[in-house]
Amino acid sequence: MIQKKICVLGAAGVGKTSLTAQFVYSKFSEKYLSSMGVKIDKKTVEVDDTQVNLMIWDIHGEEKYKKIPSSYLRGASGILMVIDGTRLDTVAVAKDIHQRVCDELGEIPIIYLLNKSDLGDAWSINDNLMAKLESANRSVFLTSAKTGANVEASFTSIAKAMLPT
Amino acid sequence: MSANSTHNSEAAMQELRKLLFEKESVRLDELENLLRDQQLHAQEVAKVLAEAVKIRNLQDEELGKSLAPTIEKSIKASIAKDPKSLSDALFPVMGPAIRKSINNSIAEMLQSLNQTLENSFSAQGLKWRLEAFRTGKPFAEVVMLNTLVYRVEQVFLIHKETGLLLQHLSFDPSLDEDADVVSSMLTAVQDFIRDSFSGSTDQGIENLRMGDLEVILETGPDVVLAVVCRGNTPRAFNEKLQTTVEQIQQLYRQALQAFDGDTEPFVSIDEHLHPLLVSDFKSEEKGQEKKKSPTKAVLVVALIMVTMLIWLGFEEAERQQTQTNWDNYISRLQSEEGIIVSSVQQDEQGYTLLGLRDPLSVDPYSLLSEYHIAANVSFFMQPYHALQEPLVLKRIKQLLQPPKSIQLIMKDSTLTIIGTASETWLSQAEKAALYVAGVENVDSSQVSVLSSVFEDLPQDKGIKLDVLPSKPKKTITRNKKPAKKVDTDTDILKRAIALLNPPSTVEMKYAKGILYASGQASKSWIEFAKNNFSKIEEIDSFYTSKLSSKGIK
Numbered sequence: 255m256i257q258k259k260i261c262v263l264g265a266a267g268v269g270k271t272s273l274t275a276q277f278v279y280s281k282f283s284e285k286y287l288s289s290m291g292v293k294i295d296k297k298t299v300e301v302d303d304t305q306v307n308l309m310i311w312d313i314h315g316e317e318k319y320k321k322i323p324s325s326y327l328r329g330a331s332g333i334l335m336v337i338d339g340t341r342l343d344t345v346a347v348a349k350d351i352h353q354r355v356c357d358e359l360g361e362i363p364i365i366y367l368l369n370k371s372d373l374g375d376a377w378s379i380n381d382n383l384m385a386k387l388e389s390a391n392r393s394v395f396l397t398s399a400k401t402g403a404n405v406e407a408s409f410t411s412i413a414k415a416m417l418p419t
Numbered sequence: 420m421s422a423n424s425t426h427n428s429e430a431a432m433q434e435l436r437k438l439l440f441e442k443e444s445v446r447l448d449e450l451e452n453l454l455r456d457q458q459l460h461a462q463e464v465a466k467v468l469a470e471a472v473k474i475r476n477l478q479d480e481e482l483g484k485s486l487a488p489t490i491e492k493s494i495k496a497s498i499a500k501d502p503k504s505l506s507d508a509l510f511p512v513m514g515p516a517i518r519k520s521i522n523n524s525i526a527e528m529l530q531s532l533n534q535t536l537e538n539s540f541s542a543q544g545l546k547w548r549l550e551a552f553r554t555g556k557p558f559a560e561v562v563m564l565n566t567l568v569y570r571v572e573q574v575f576l577i578h579k580e581t582g583l584l585l586q587h588l589s590f591d592p593s594l595d596e597d598a599d600v601v602s603s604m605l606t607a608v609q610d611f612i613r614d615s616f617s618g619s620t621d622q623g624i625e626n627l628r629m630g631d632l633e634v635i636l637e638t639g640p641d642v643v644l645a646v647v648c649r650g651n652t653p654r655a656f657n658e659k660l661q662t663t664v665e666q667i668q669q670l671y672r673q674a675l676q677a678f679d680g681d682t683e684p685f686v687s688i689d690e691h692l693h694p695l696l697v698s699d700f701k702s703e704e705k706g707q708e709k710k711k712s713p714t715k716a717v718l719v720v721a722l723i724m725v726t727m728l729i730w731l732g733f734e735e736a737e738r739q740q741t742q743t744n745w746d747n748y749i750s751r752l753q754s755e756e757g758i759i760v761s762s763v764q765q766d767e768q769g770y771t772l773l774g775l776r777d778p779l780s781v782d783p784y785s786l787l788s789e790y791h792i793a794a795n796v797s798f799f800m801q802p803y804h805a806l807q808e809p810l811v812l813k814r815i816k817q818l819l820q821p822p823k824s825i826q827l828i829m830k831d832s833t834l835t836i837i838g839t840a841s842e843t844w845l846s847q848a849e850k851a852a853l854y855v856a857g858v859e860n861v862d863s864s865q866v867s868v869l870s871s872v873f874e875d876l877p878q879d880k881g882i883k884l885d886v887l888p889s890k891p892k893k894t895i896t897r898n899k900k901p902a903k904k905v906d907t908d909t910d911i912l913k914r915a916i917a918l919l920n921p922p923s924t925v926e927m928k929y930a931k932g933i934l935y936a937s938g939q940a941s942k943s944w945i946e947f948a949k950n951n952f953s954k955i956e957e958i959d960s961f962y963t964s965k966l967s968s969k970g971i972k
């Protein structure tokens with residue numbers, strides 16, 4: 255059995271905890287409980303006949319005075335970077351965190367999740383920005399923690415990216 | 420023409436030289452290069468360096484001497500640049516040498532914290548008191564030595580960098596399921612505390628305590644060994660943990676550093692971890708282990724996380740005030756009867772208070788708020804029985820449950836009982852009081868004993884005197900010498916024989932409140948004995964199953 259540590263990162267309230275809960279427990283709640291510190295869950299996925307035990311570190315949202323501590327990032331083999339598709343400002347936060355991850359962990363697989371895709375009306379990521387994100391050579395998924403769309407797919411995808419090819 | 424021929428002959432010479440010395444000239448060129456080119460030079464030296472060093476070292480020690488300053492300098496430079504790399508490299512070698520040699524007796528007491536002395540009137544309690552007296556050791560230490568109980572319930576070997584679980588062992592296989600999550604959580608907690616308190620990267624917490632459970636963390640450069648124990652592990656166990664980490668570091672260093680989530684290479688680590696799943700049930704063997712009594716509120720458990728937040732907000736001025744409050748609090752504790760503060764330790768997590776506490780004294784935890792102490796305070800107070808008279812008196816009252824009609828006075832190691840009480844209560848009280856540490860004599864000469872009219876009411880051992888008629892028909896005044904000693908078994912047997920006057924065919928024995936009779940006797944004597952044995956207060960029951968009345972009129 256292979257174990258891997260992954261971190262779910264992003265601005266506050268983008269849906270990190272919800273995505274993890276949807277993936278691990280198939281549950282969703284509208285209630286917003288802002289995370290403090292880190293919560294760790296696990297789930298095993300199968301990639302090309304290999305069982306990968308994902309240790310998922312759901313870390314509190316990055317804010318100006320509440321930066322993500324380096325110690326939580328240490329030893330991660332992959333990152334799920336979450337953006338709230340209805341809040342443009344969360345893109346910039348993701349970019350900042352991305353930079354830090356590169357500085358501290360080097361080149362590791364990072365996958366972008368544009369979350370809350372079920373909220374069509376408030377959606378604020380236009381095709382232009384979407385294309386930009388994709389062309390930056392990153393995998394991008396449109397996810398919804400609410401409907402579960404693409405949630406499984408993104409976690410499986412990061413698992414796959416972390417295994418030696 | 421001649422010029423031409425000279426030219427020709429020159430060319431011919433060249434040709435000839437080439438034919439004759441080609442090999443040599445190439446070699447000459449090579450040699451020239453060798454002398455000129457530093458790089459090639461180095462390559463040549465490299466070929467013989469090891470050999471040369473070996474040979475020289477066999478001859479004398481000059482080489483070592485001349486290299487020493489350079490080596491020293493380079494080590495210093497290396498440490499200055501990155502102390503971690505060097506200390507990591509040295510860890511397996513140095514570890515055993517830098518054993519934390521904290522060796523004060525208080526630290527030893529820590530091992531037995533939370534061991535409440537069940538019942539000081541038990542034979543065991545008295546035995547320990549005696550032992551303390553005999554050996555001159557503090558009572559608490561004797562208790563500690565006698566009650567050490569612990570069990571290691573789970574062992575986690577954690578990859579330090581990733582927090583991933585390398586190996587897990589446990590008593591109870593149902594715990595295996597979430598071991599990997601616990602493992603990650605432990606690293607996160609450890610990291611968090613480290614980040615919040617100290618800048619240095621190698622100062623991990625060493626243990627977390629939650630009620631009866633303790634998590635001991637032993638950290639090496641690449642692994643964290645976490646052990647969950649119930650009860651109190653002996654100091655030697657911590658050393659065992661250190662050795663284990665050192666061994667694992669040494670044997671698996673490369674695999675640990677190359678770890679990519681595949682635990683396969685670590686399967687054989689089992690053999691190092693199994694010896695850690697140990698337990699010690701010293702007191703259970705002796706049938707002493709009971710459920711911990713509720714009075715063990717003595718130990719206030721501190722979960723480090725809780726107070727961390729408080730800690731972070733401290734200002735310097737507040738710190739001053741806090742210090743004064745703390746000092747006042749400590750001197751208050753020291754002036755309290757039944758509390759002995761033997762040491763106060765302060766670290767990032769707060770204060771740790773070690774000492775002794777009589778369960779009947781003021782609860783030091785409840786005093787914290789009175790002194791506005793918000794810091795995290797862990798109390799490791801060994802229970803003991805204080806001999807100050809107010810506390811002795813308190814304990815006696817708890818034990819004897821005196822009726823309202825009785826007044827108890829404790830002075831100069833003598834318990835004076837005044838008032839009105841039943842014979843049953845009084846005789847029990849006289850006996851029991853002597854078992855309370857600090858009581859040497861009992862003076863009951865001023866007690867009016869209620870008549871046997873009330874005494875003989877069936878089964879009413881615990882009569883409440885205050886609900887009896889306020890004026891008993893008859894009272895007798897008892898004038899008794901202070902009860903100094905309790906009768907021995909032989910004394911009691913003698914008294915029983917005198918009272919019951921058994922026929923010669925009957926043999927009697929007495930032990931622990933039970934009177935045994937065997938042999939042959941008349942029905943009427945047996946009847947008489949059954950009715951009267953209880954007149955001797957020490958005798959609780961009378962065994963007659965070995966008595967027969969066959970063939971006797």
Ligand SMILES: Nc1nc2c(ncn2[C@@H]2O[C@H](COP(=O)(O)OP(=O)(O)OP(=O)(O)O)[C@@H](O)[C@H]2O)c(=O)[nH]1
Nearest residue numbers: 266267268269270271272284286289315370399400
């Ligand atoms: N409609 C919709 N709501 C979502 C979705 N994902 C999350 N939410 C809601 O967004 C809010 C924030 O979600 P969380 O999962 O707690 O966000 P978070 O990133 O963990 O927040 P922090 O822990 O504070 O950083 C909650 O009220 C969720 O119900 C989604 O896909 N669709």
Ligand SMILES: [Mg+2]
Nearest residue numbers: 270271288289
């Ligand atoms: Mg959250």
